[in-house]
Amino acid sequence: MVLVLVDHENGEIDEASLQTVTYGRELATAAGEPLEALVVGDAGVAGELGAHGVATVHVAVHDAFTSFAPVAAARAASEVASRTGASVVLAAGSPRGNEVMAHLGALTDLPVAADCVTVTPGSPTQVVRARWGGSLIEEANLHGSPALVTLVPHTVAAEPGGSGAGEVAKFTPELADADLLVVAKQAEAADESSGVSLADAKVVVSGGRGVGSAEGFAPLEELAELLGGTIGCSRVVTGNGWRPHTEQVGQTGTKIAPDLYIACGISGATQHIAGCRNSKTMIVINTDPEAAIMGYADYAIIGDVGKVLPAIIEETRKAKAG
Amino acid sequence: MDVLVCIKRVPLSGGKFTITEDGLDIESAKLGFTISPHEEVAVEEAVRIAEKEGGSVTVLTLGPPDAEEQIREQMAIGADRGILIETDGQEWDPQGTASAIADAINADETDFDLIIMGNESADASGYQVGIRVAHKLGRPIATGVKGITIADGKATFERPVKTGRELYEMPLPAVVTVLDGLNIPRYPSVPGRIRAKKKPIERLNPERPQPKLEKTRLEVPAMKAKQAQVLGNGPDAAPAVVEIFKQIGVI
Structure with missing residues (x-):
């Protein structure tokens, strides 16, 4: 089974996460396995994930999940990955995706390959990943199961497809106190007075x-x-x-x-x-x-x-x- | 406040990298070496904290014996001592690196209040060594941070996100990974460089574990081979530039 960790902000799925779901669907189809997803917080996004081919959407519900809590999110991911016997766990190679995946790697003592552009599951899993901000490409073997991988954004375009039901499976992860030490306390709106932003400028x-x-x-x-x-x-x-x-x-x-x-x-x-x-x-x-x-x-x-x-x-x- | 900063020696490239014949490394015989901008601001921040709060700054690196050069450079801007976990030049994977760093921290006689690392290394960019070290030490960690405030035994870390910024508040001791732009690092002074020569560096020699993320090949990505078409020399080229503006529709 291929499990994708899906990030969202107030119920809107992160674009890089949808791209990762699309890539995960290709891996799942090739292996003849189901595609499942983990959403942290009850975000009401199961329908959209179903349209992208996700069979089961695991929804982690907990009081702590009103704001971003990376360790707790990784704990939930660890619980689902172990319960479902996932062979591959994917997340977007975004700041949050890389962060949660690294926590998952630390919690499970499994290797993590970040910023990949190609994943070939197996023993070992083979990956192609970006180094030096994409100036160099590395081929590597990832010795661990499940294979923990993040994907460089825009590796594939997000596309609906597949025959997932998007069935919701809610659960409350078991969290330790230490898992809740790291929680985003306050989010402030960006200063939009500065005109055209560098990232979006033509x-x-x-x-x-x-x-x-x-x-x-x-x-x-x-x-x-x-x-x-x-x-x-x-x-x-x-x-x-x-x-x-x-x-x-x-x-x-x-x-x-x-x-x-x-x-x-x-x-x-x-x-x-x-x-x-x-x-x-x-x-x-x-x-x-x-x-x-x-x-x-x-x-x-x-x-x-x-x-x-x-x-x-x-x-x-x-x-x-x- | 005793602060530990982790840095990594990486080749300094002015342009394109070339790969060694075995396909596993960057050809670095003719290159200089440096550390990531994320790590330069990490050391600067540590020095500022020690200047304000008192205490010490220790710089740790895992790398070849020559990585002493990078430790001395950071001592010249104010770090007090160094820990060099020596390798034979082979790369260590993120798990092996994190274990060796955590072991060195546990074995050290200083109880570090704050451990600062770059958010990701310049070369391998694995985005995980800081997080793995934090778990091994049982300490909280904030990542991707561009603002640090220390007060009353607590740290507040500020992280830029698409929608603005997030604040992470946690008790010390803690670990934090930082981003370039956190501050503007100072240049080393001449007396700083002289003092740096005499500061102590402790060397450790753990064995390299078998990598679980095992690099098998490096390559320079295929790019459309470009060579800029020269439109002219000096101000006389201006009309040709404006023609290009028109062609691509920006005016």
Whole structure:
């Protein structure tokens, strides 16, 4: 049996979890086994999971499950996995999915393979997983049963299908006091005053060391505004305190996939590329024609950001004025 | 407050990685080494806590003998002592790593009030060593944290989520894994570097357990081989850039 840990927020299923259910359905079908799911908290999502091929939806009910409680969630998962004899347990490779799965691995002393793109169940289970934020791919053997695996978001698209009944099986997991030490106490709404968010922006004008200073970002801001976009930056820039970390693009910043990424004075370290490699079009402005980022870009202008950008701004204004 | 920070020596790549002939490692003979940005902010935070509350900062790593370099660098920004769990250069899987770290912590004469790690390592990115260590020590853990407040024997950890932020409050001793952006790490000073040379490092040599997550091959993912088309040099290239803007429909 394939068990998928499904995350939700106020009854809305997390998109990466639905993708994981879709992947789990493929594994279950190939093995001729049922697909089951665990939902923590009575979220009323069984119908939707049934439409995605889930035969049984285990619903963990407990007073503690009004807010996110990762250890308790893992305890519930451990109980279901053991009771049902699951051969594979999947979760989304999201912050919460990876967290709950790691707790499950610790509680059961089983290995966990995080951020996988392929899972081939067996003894051992074979996985293909992302390293270095996707800059490298690893093939690995996972020696443990059930196989505990998280999937990189967007490995497959979420699609309804299968013949699951979505039958609800409610249960109250046995929790120890220590399982309830870690509970999200308070959630605050995001500050939405800052306009276009980096993660969703269609155009990102991004600056690196070559911008030279905090003041050097003025023309980047001007161009971003002209193009309806927002500002990004490299780690050197946040490290120097020129821009806030919320604008950092990269493996330890925000991973983005805009229609247009304009990289100004960015050399293209692995850490940065991991965050912007999925940009649809990348234009680079750099004094060094040999910079690593040239290998990821579509177009390049060789020159100093401070001289090239004002000219681009002027031409853009002219073009927009028609 | 006695704080322990775990770090990991990883190769520093300016561009693309190349893989060794046996397909198991990154060709690192010509590369420098560093630690993850998550771990740089972890050490900075530990030093700030010790400066404010008093106490000590210990840096622990599991890695080859050369990982002394990474411990000394963090000593230069203020860590007091180091623990180096020596390997022969082979990678340890997350379970083996967590066991060795927990054993070293249990054996140490300092009772650490707070253990800080990166949310995931830069290279293997397994998202689990901190959580496994916390379970082995029987301590609570918050992950993905970008704000730490210590008061009255309790810690409050702030975690950014899609809908805003979550707060996790827990008694000390505790474990926390942190994210880049928690603070801006300081640069080491020259006197800091000199002091770092004399600080003590304890070396441990446990045996590497058989990995249960066993790496069998590494590869560089197939990417469409790109080479940027040069539109021109300097400001003269501006009209060509605006043509591209028009083509892709951003103006």
